[in-house]
Structure formats: structure tokens, C-alpha cells
Amino acid sequence: MQIESPPTEKHYDKPEGERRGLIIVHTGDGKGKSTAAFGLALRAHGRGKAVKIYQFMKVPTARFGEHRMFEKIGIPIEGLGDGFSWKSQDLEHSAQLARDGWEKACAAILSGDYFMVVLDEITYPLIYGWLPLDGVLDTLRQRPQNVHVVLTGRRCPPEIIELADTVTEMQLIKHAFKAGIPAQRGIED
Numbered sequence: 373m374q375i376e377s378p379p380t381e382k383h384y385d386k387p388e389g390e391r392r393g394l395i396i397v398h399t400g401d402g403k404g405k406s407t408a409a410f411g412l413a414l415r416a417h418g419r420g421k422a423v424k425i426y427q428f429m430k431v432p433t434a435r436f437g438e439h440r441m442f443e444k445i446g447i448p449i450e451g452l453g454d455g456f457s458w459k460s461q462d463l464e465h466s467a468q469l470a471r472d473g474w475e476k477a478c479a480a481i482l483s484g485d486y487f488m489v490v491l492d493e494i495t496y497p498l499i500y501g502w503l504p505l506d507g508v509l510d511t512l513r514q515r516p517q518n519v520h521v522v523l524t525g526r527r528c529p530p531e532i533i534e535l536a537d538t539v540t541e542m543q544l545i546k547h548a549f550k551a552g553i554p555a556q557r558g559i560e561d
Contacts, residue, residue, distance in 0.1 A: 399528035402542030421487035470497035484516035495525025
């Protein structure tokens, strides 16, 4: 490890631009995409801002740790899917659930009722061809100027990355699962 001196001066100037809703993307093969989005949702909620979370791959009855906590503190979170594709009994049904879910998410974004809308794992229905990319891009472009939208999932389409204001790629360096350690409640749920 290289030891370095802490900075003693601010190394950037304050931006002069206007505050507005952002498009934020968390993508990549590393862990932390949803966790980062949920952290932003908590920050916004902590400031009294209205937040809505849609999970495109989770079932509506999901009771993972985030569901339990968000329910306690009053952040609405809604599962829109039927689980990951390898668990699906009918992929056309999965695709229809994604399309129906997108209609809800689109309405929430365009309503202007929310400071932040999280579209967790939306990249999967996009890359599977279940959702039309152009419709998502149009909604992101047409959203009210004060609405922040956070999108998560692997292999985010380059068109969304280009449109986004902030993009973070989580890089997988090491993962316990690859060492034979199973997923653990409270860490990966």
C-alpha cells in the first residue's frame, strides 16, 4: 500500500450549472448495483423526498431484507417480475410482467410525484428484448426536470449510458460465491 498525504486544498471548483433530476446508472459484473441504488433512495427519503422503487426481476411477494426495511420506514418497493429467467416456467409470461411493470414505472416517472424512481434490474428485460429500449429512452428524456431516475443491472445498453448523467460500473475483482461460499441472507438478498 502506498501512503499519501491527505489533500489540504479543494481540488475542484463548485459547478455553476442548474440543479435538476439526474439519470444515474449502476452497472457491471461486480456486487453493489442495487445496494448503491437503495443507498440513494435512503438518502432521498431521509431528506423527506418521495421515492418509489421498482424491481423488475423480483416477485411481488418478495420479502428480502430490503423489502422488510423499506416497509418499516415507508419507502414503497414493488416487485414486478417472476424471478430470474432460469426460474421462470413461462418466459412469455415473464416478458409480459416486465411490460406491465414498465407501464407502472413509466407512469410514476412521468407523473412528477416522485423525487426519485429506482428501476432495479431493468437492464435484464431490456437485453432480453422484453422491453423496447426506445420507450425507456423516451421516458427518460421526457421526465419532469426534477425527477431523478436510478437504473441498475448488468450490461446496461450503451444508449442509456450515453444519456445518463452519472454512470458507475461495478467491477468484479473477487466474489465469495466463486470460492464455493453460498449466498447469505442479509448480504445477497
